[in-house]
Amino acid sequence: MRMVDLIATKRDGGKLSSEEIQWFVTGVTEATVPDYQAAALLMAIYIRGMSRREIVDLTLSMARSGDQLDLHDTVPFAIDKHSSGGVGDKTTLVVQPLVAACGVPVGKMSGRGLGSSGGTLDKMESIRGWSCHLELPAFKQQLRDIGLVLAGQTAHLAPADGKLYALRDVTGTVASMPLIAASIMSKKLAAGADAIVLDVKVGSGAFMPTVTAARELAEIMVNIGHDAGRKTVALLSDMNQPLGQAIGNALEVKEAMTTLQGDGPADFWAHCLEVAGQMLLLAQKAATMEQAKALITKARDSGRAWDKFRQMVMAQGGDVSQVDNPDHLPQASHVETVNAPRDGYAAAMDTNAIGWSAVHLGAGRLVKTDILDHAVGLILPLKVGDKVKDGQIIATIHANDPDKLAQARQDILKAITWSDEPVARLPHFYGTVT
Numbered sequence: 205m206r207m208v209d210l211i212a213t214k215r216d217g218g219k220l221s222s223e224e225i226q227w228f229v230t231g232v233t234e235a236t237v238p239d240y241q242a243a244a245l246l247m248a249i250y251i252r253g254m255s256r257r258e259i260v261d262l263t264l265s266m267a268r269s270g271d272q273l274d275l276h277d278t279v280p281f282a283i284d285k286h287s288s289g290g291v292g293d294k295t296t297l298v299v300q301p302l303v304a305a306c307g308v309p310v311g312k313m314s315g316r317g318l319g320s321s322g323g324t325l326d327k328m329e330s331i332r333g334w335s336c337h338l339e340l341p342a343f344k345q346q347l348r349d350i351g352l353v354l355a356g357q358t359a360h361l362a363p364a365d366g367k368l369y370a371l372r373d374v375t376g377t378v379a380s381m382p383l384i385a386a387s388i389m390s391k392k393l394a395a396g397a398d399a400i401v402l403d404v405k406v407g408s409g410a411f412m413p414t415v416t417a418a419r420e421l422a423e424i425m426v427n428i429g430h431d432a433g434r435k436t437v438a439l440l441s442d443m444n445q446p447l448g449q450a451i452g453n454a455l456e457v458k459e460a461m462t463t464l465q466g467d468g469p470a471d472f473w474a475h476c477l478e479v480a481g482q483m484l485l486l487a488q489k490a491a492t493m494e495q496a497k498a499l500i501t502k503a504r505d506s507g508r509a510w511d512k513f514r515q516m517v518m519a520q521g522g523d524v525s526q527v528d529n530p531d532h533l534p535q536a537s538h539v540e541t542v543n544a545p546r547d548g549y550a551a552a553m554d555t556n557a558i559g560w561s562a563v564h565l566g567a568g569r570l571v572k573t574d575i576l577d578h579a580v581g582l583i584l585p586l587k588v589g590d591k592v593k594d595g596q597i598i599a600t601i602h603a604n605d606p607d608k609l610a611q612a613r614q615d616i617l618k619a620i621t622w623s624d625e626p627v628a629r630l631p632h633f634y635g636t637v638t
Contacts, residue, residue: 207231207241214248222261229265233364239371246368246377254382259424260431262382266390269364273396278344279309279351283487284397285479286388288421291409291559292446292584296324297460298468298476299483300352301512305503308487309351311343313361313395325356326568330454330533330578334522350515362390384411385424389432399435399486402426403479406634407444409555415440415634422637435486440634441475445553445588448472452567452581454533455602461530464510471587474632477501482636534579536602538609542616544592551623553588561615565601565608580604582616589629 205227210220220228228245231237254262275282283303287293300310314324314336325336336356338346346353365387372378392400404412404422412418422438429436448469450459462468463476481496490496503509518524526532562568566577583600592598599616603609 207237207245211241211244211248214245214252217252219255220258220261222257225258225261226265229262229269229364232367233269242368243371243375243377246372246375246380246383249382250377250380253380256424256427256431259382259386260428263386263389263393263428264432266362266364266368266386267393269390270362270394271358271360272394273340273361275311275344275347275396278348279311281308281398281487282396283308283310283399283401283483284312284392284395285401285403285483286392287403288388288405288411290405290443290447291555291562292448292451292456292472293405293443294324294327294448294450294456294460294472295403295476295479296354297327297457297513298463298472298509299480300354301464301509301516302476302480302500302503303483303487304350304352304512305506305508306484306489306499307351308484308489309347310483311347311353311355311396313355313357313391315357324354326576326578327453327456327460328354328522329576330457331517331526332523334517334520336520338520346516346519350512350519352512352516354516354520357391357395362394365390381421381424385421385428389425389428392429393432393434397434399483400429400437401479401482401486402436402438404438404440405443406440407442407555408553409446409559410443419635419637426637437482437486438637439478439482440637441478442630442632442634443555444630445555446558446584447475449583449585450581451558451562451584452565452602453576453578454535455581455583458530458533461510461513461527464504464513466504469585471632478633534577536579536581536604538601538603538606540601540603540609540613541597542599542601542613544594544596544598545617546622547594548592548622548624549627550586550588550590550592550598550620551627552621554619557615557619558582558584561612561619564615565603565612566605577604580608582612584616586620587629589627591626 338355406418426436450456480500484490484496565580567581586598
């Protein structure tokens with residue numbers, strides 16, 4: 205085969221065969237295909253798209269480009285969840301223990317923060333000593349022992365995806381539905397999941413700005429899962445405002461722990477309940493969503509989910525004293541409030557801008573080499589539709605630099621739009637794709 209032929213086929217709107225796609229992915233993995241030719245094919249795919257069969261072939265080839273985990277010697281059924289990212293999205297920290305407490309083992313590999321979205325591993329590393337670095341035998345042993353593992357993704361998992369993403373990032377081809385879907389699903393398939401719940405975010409703080417675009421991506425990913433023999437469902441969830449109230453690593457860990465103990469923000473609990481409920485349905489632990497939510501709520505109220513979280517922290521080297529007393533988690537030296545500039549209703553939020561304000565405080569990375577400040581971030585209880593009075597507290601900034609605090613104050617106020625008239629509240633979800 206010749207790369208120039210594959211490029212010409214896709215350039216002219218043709219379909220690549222399964223063999224051609226496998227040959228291409230192997231060439232990328234083994235560095236026998238030059239970057240300039242791989243980039244040309246990616247651009248042709250970006251412009252021309254791919255058929256359902258081509259997308260599945262690409263995803264499976266990428267999944268097979270490195271290690272493929274098989275957890276069936278450890279658990280009979282492996283389930284995973286994936287979020288497309290968002291501001292204040294600490295869902296994994298709550299959903300994993302809830303589902304594990306219901307008897308469904310969850311072994312998850314998560315990632316770092318990207319852009320204005322926080323990373324699950326970054327959040328958990330607010331806990332002193334906690335480590336995401338587990339070799340496969342240790343991963344399986346912990347999954348067997350307590351039914352709950354949260355680890356970092358190995359570089360040997362779907363390595364073709366890493367190489368292709370690096371090219372997409374510098375060639376203007378990131379925003380391709382087939383390539384986004386193949387990137388996400390190849391890692392999930394390689395990680396050994398029998399069932400996958402996808403949480404696809406929609407709105408000003410999400411990669412997909414509209415429900416239409418999010419639904420298209422969700423349908424492609426659900427089709428990939430189905431054709432690959434995996435139970436897959438996708439939720440379309442709102443990201444036109446931050447999820448919950450906390451934005452920033454240690455602050456989000458605190459909010460997740462509070463939620464596991466039954467006292468978290470209502471919107472965040474509703475979100476966790478839906479995601480965890482879908483996971484129980486796929487695992488056939490419940491026949492209806494009503495039954496699933498009842499089991500999840502019981503796991504929280506009984507303290508079993510909280511105990512699972514503590515076990516996971518302890519098993520991975522974390523200081524449980526910080527879990528039992530959240531005041532021992534990293535604390536910022538400057539904590540100041542932000543006040544409403546006027547009477548009125550919160551009409552809209554630029555969630556992406558709010559996320560970046562936390563990044564500039566030090567909660568995220570502007571460049572790969574940045575060292576995170578786990579203590580800093582925002583508490584933003586304000587929701588779209590809320591009525592406020594002039595001077596009312598709408599946010600609290602946790603900072604270790606007075607100049608960065610002042611900038612965050614300006615960023616937050618600029619990101620909120622106000623109205624004199626009542627504004628409808630935003631839905632938590634926009635639909636489910638099965």
